[in-house]
Amino acid sequence: MTRGPTIVIFGASGDLARRKLIPALWHLAARGRLPGHFRVIGTGRTGFGQQAYREHVMDAVRAAVPDADAAQLQGFAAAFSFVRMPEGVSFHALREALSPDGQCGDCIFYLAVPPSLYSGIAAGLAELGMMDEKDGYRRLIVEKPFGYDLDSAVALQDALLSCCREDQIYRIDHYLGKETVQNILAFRFSNALFESVWNRNYIDWVEITAAEELGVGKRGGYYDTAGALRDMVQNHMMQLLALVAMEPPVNLNPESLRNETQKVFQSLRPFERASLADPVPSVHEACGPGRPACIRGRYRGYLDEAGIAPGSTTETWVGARIFIDNWRWGGVPFVVRTGKKMPVRVTEIVVHFKRTPHILFRNSASPQVSNSLIIRIQPDEGLLLTLGLKSPGSGFGLQQIPLHFHYRELEGTPLSEAYERLILDCINGDPSLFIRGDAVLACWRFVQPVLDAWTGGESPLAEYAPGSWGPELGDLLLPPGEHWREPCRVLSEDGVCHL
Numbered sequence: 001m002t003r004g005p006t007i008v009i010f011g012a013s014g015d016l017a018r019r020k021l022i023p024a025l026w027h028l029a030a031r032g033r034l035p036g037h038f039r040v041i042g043t044g045r046t047g048f049g050q051q052a053y054r055e056h057v058m059d060a061v062r063a064a065v066p067d068a069d070a071a072q073l074q075g076f077a078a079a080f081s082f083v084r085m086p087e088g089v090s091f092h093a094l095r096e097a098l099s100p101d102g103q104c105g106d107c108i109f110y111l112a113v114p115p116s117l118y119s120g121i122a123a124g125l126a127e128l129g130m131m132d133e134k135d136g137y138r139r140l141i142v143e144k145p146f147g148y149d150l151d152s153a154v155a156l157q158d159a160l161l162s163c164c165r166e167d168q169i170y171r172i173d174h175y176l177g178k179e180t181v182q183n184i185l186a187f188r189f190s191n192a193l194f195e196s197v198w199n200r201n202y203i204d205w206v207e208i209t210a211a212e213e214l215g216v217g218k219r220g221g222y223y224d225t226a227g228a229l230r231d232m233v234q235n236h237m238m239q240l241l242a243l244v245a246m247e248p249p250v251n252l253n254p255e256s257l258r259n260e261t262q263k264v265f266q267s268l269r270p271f272e273r274a275s276l277a278d279p280v281p282s283v284h285e286a287c288g289p290g291r292p293a294c295i296r297g298r299y300r301g302y303l304d305e306a307g308i309a310p311g312s313t314t315e316t317w318v319g320a321r322i323f324i325d326n327w328r329w330g331g332v333p334f335v336v337r338t339g340k341k342m343p344v345r346v347t348e349i350v351v352h353f354k355r356t357p358h359i360l361f362r363n364s365a366s367p368q369v370s371n372s373l374i375i376r377i378q379p380d381e382g383l384l385l386t387l388g389l390k391s392p393g394s395g396f397g398l399q400q401i402p403l404h405f406h407y408r409e410l411e412g413t414p415l416s417e418a419y420e421r422l423i424l425d426c427i428n429g430d431p432s433l434f435i436r437g438d439a440v441l442a443c444w445r446f447v448q449p450v451l452d453a454w455t456g457g458e459s460p461l462a463e464y465a466p467g468s469w470g471p472e473l474g475d476l477l478l479p480p481g482e483h484w485r486e487p488c489r490v491l492s493e494d495g496v497c498h499l
């Protein structure tokens, strides 16, 4: 078999490597998707002996795939080795391990470590020539968060670019690895039916929700320094918004796609400072120009969670009303919300179409019908379109009827984990589903005024009850008379959830 890539995981004993990366590599190997004889070198400050590391790898696979075949697992773990790199020690040991015969071949460096270590690792690799592509490619996978704010993201970008080229950097946003997120592109650009109405003339507003049932759990220490805006909005929510709003790319080349998302980010209307201030005075003029554009909330009990600083003002819920100032979307609000400790874990996009210009069916018993398209990212992945149809019987009573499609009903391959797709794309040199440097900076530029306003204490933290949909103030973000959808776990259930 030919020589395959070497994947070096920095942070090999960490949570990400154990829960996501090792299982993803296992699935790829089991399906024969990894090219040639691949090797994985785990590195960490504190160490494992070789055998202990292989046991760790096997445990990680068994935790994710309890019925993994024992013999296959032994073979898989044999491809892993460990290099200990205590703090302050140079990268020579890693270089030795990489090229015992003087040839590294293709190599991916996966930074599954705290962001504060990214630039130091990149510098260490570059210093010993490990980013040079003399005998194979060299790629750097960088996890989010890419920076803490605009300034730190710019500094990180500069630091990485002093060690390698932009096209060697693969910035992860694991949402882009989700099959259903990629399906937004397939759905939009393979159905002429929808593309022709996908604009301000037919779409009233767009609602994007990423709700989580869990609280901060054991990640309090990290989360308290980030908050929902940095953790979810600056990255995952912005990517979802871009895929819904982008123009058709000329082809599926990585740069064509990424150019189109970047154009969306360039068209985002900057938040006005006044719209980020204390929303309470605006309650009575909820329809007026003084409406807030971004609201933060925190679930009751957050301060008692492990790892949270006393007096912390970190938000666990964010809602924002965003406008995209271009020809397609002028005037259409995109209302996004994300939060922890909400009633259900659900991520979905609801495209609300405009009502008919004239209401013909005024029967008071009929609901006011409008079409909406729900793109369900998770769980119960699928699509749902609501239509107004005639209720059987005399007269012209209307009913709102859902047409739905669920991925689980498709035969064939189950939806694969985001990390499988992303690791494979990196191996194949396809950066389409990774974030380009200019896009990360554009997203930081967009949220920075909100961070500034919050740091300046201009906007209060609205408290919400755990298990609710967020602070009541969040309603101020919606177009007048509209309501947030309250989704169920099962896509086709509405109002009353059975799970």
Ligand code: BG6
Pocket: 212, 231, 232, 347
């Ligand atoms: C991560 C955030 O990027 O995404 C977490 O750091 C969040 O706080 C997670 O829970 C959500 O991802 P998913 O795939 O479960 O929706």
